[in-house]
């Protein structure tokens with residue numbers, strides 16, 4: 235059946251004066267250029283309170299450490315931590331790299347495994363019933379007890395760290411993906427099926443995109459565990475790394491260096507978190523389009 | 536004119552129950568080539584269930600024929616517009632419109648070229664690259680309809696396309712759809728529970744009872760088109776509407792057979 239249109243008859247529909255197309259909608263769709271700058275300004279405004287409270291905390295700590303008469307070997311002032319961190323920057327950097335490598339490798343493996351397994355589990359229902367309880371059980375393992383064992387089994391190299399990072403980061407992403415697939419609207423799936431789409435097409439066109447918001451929520455949780463997981467693994471045994479650095483600094487009664495290493499690991503985590511947020515923005519541009527839209531088009535029943 | 540046209544869709548005594556819940560208890564209807572037919576019935580009667588049977592999402596009993604052949608292979612016959620617009624929020628409007636063509640195997644680029652010229656007629660010009668979240672309710676409905684008609688299937692199945700719209704937008708959309716239909720003469724089956732909408736758009740109307748649904752009346756609407764802005768037709772249309780409303784409301788008290 236051909237689709238024929240009479241331009242004279244239909245012309246009125248698209249004219250700006252048509253009541254169906256109100257001017258608000260037009261502005262919304264056709265003025266994206268300012269969005270970038272206002273979004274940046276908004277981000278700055280959003281971050282300001284957190285920066286202020288963090289600065290106040292540091293100032294209070296500094297005053298307490300200086301005026302409270304506490305020995306720097308017990309509680310060093312932030313200024314001392316900073317100074318020592320700068321002095322030991324070479325050693326810190328040298329120990330940061332292995333931790334970062336373990337974190338990224340472990341996280342990449344975890345991400346790949348979570349995706350592949352989630353797809354398998356989505357396509358093969360019996361597999362879901364077989365695997366999910368196992369995965370939940372894996373989350374009950376106490377890391378403190380497991381880390382030395384993994385090191386015992388796999389040595390002091392990269393592998394045990396990757397495994398431990400994967401162990402702590404895998405689950406939130408896996409669960410998020412599985413739940414995300416299940417959140418696919420029935421209506422969309424049914425419509426695709428009516429169009430003649432098969433199981434695989436429906437997965438790529440509907441189930442996977444539906445899972446993205448869930449996935450990124452899981453990713454943000456996971457990524458905050460990743461650095462801590464790597465440090466834990468190094469604590470249990472490593473040649474180099476922030477974990478082993480902290481351990482030896484503590485044994486040498488250098489809380490300032492322990493705190494310096496903690497600051498580095500926090501910075502790593504924050505950086506990775508920022509990357510995750512950025513990745514989400516790039517992967518889901520429609521999300522912000524929806525949020526910036528006025529209530530006019532969302533307020534309908 | 537439509538009397539002579541060939542019968543395309545034929546349902547005979549179609550039944551469906553979900554466990555103990557009888558939803559359809561013997562629905563029979565026909566749709567002819569180029570005919571606009573509406574199914575009118577109370578909420579929860581089983582109208583959407585009937586479409587699910589047609590698109591093959593679920594199985595039921597009874598006979599369903601298309602062009603005389605049993606409707607086993609559901610693919611390729613119907614372009615289906617679900618009750619809620621079912622636009623994918625992660626696809627731009629134009630890529631939502633091309634979805635059906637892509638599923639049929641067309642490359643996205645080619646599909647875009649095919650769909651783009653139709654945006655003006657659907658009141659969506661300039662919104663090709665917008666996200667569905669940036670559209671108003673009426674525009675979303677038109678985008679969903681565009682996605683449905685570009686599939687160029689034998690027949691349109693429209694499930695309450697305007698049910699979620701405010702009264703003013705709905706009235707405008709109904710007139711717009713009538714104009715579009717006059718230009719294209721799609722063979723269409725429309726589900727609605729808006730009596731006025733059914734009378735404005737349809738050649739014939741099947742009135743369903745409450746669940747378990749069966750056809751309680753088949754009403755022909757022999758009014759000339761376009762019916763939209765014409766005051767002269769309003770009285771005749773109103774008479775038909777009243778008749779249908781009486782059937783719908785009276786049906787619960789005294790079940791009647793066919794009333795024509």
Ligand SMILES: Nc1ncnc2c1ncn2[C@@H]1O[C@H](COP(=O)(O)OP(=O)(O)OP(=O)(O)O)[C@@H](O)[C@H]1O
Nearest residue numbers: 553558577578579580581582583584585618728746
């Ligand atoms: N998959 C299902 N399993 C069980 N019951 C179902 C299923 N689908 C529909 N029903 C039931 O069938 C009945 C009819 O549903 P249907 O969606 O067809 O109604 P409808 O006529 O389209 O109503 P509305 O006008 O509100 O859309 C309802 O009572 C519903 O609960």
Ligand SMILES: [Mg+2]
Nearest residue numbers: 582583584618
């Ligand atoms: Mg329905």
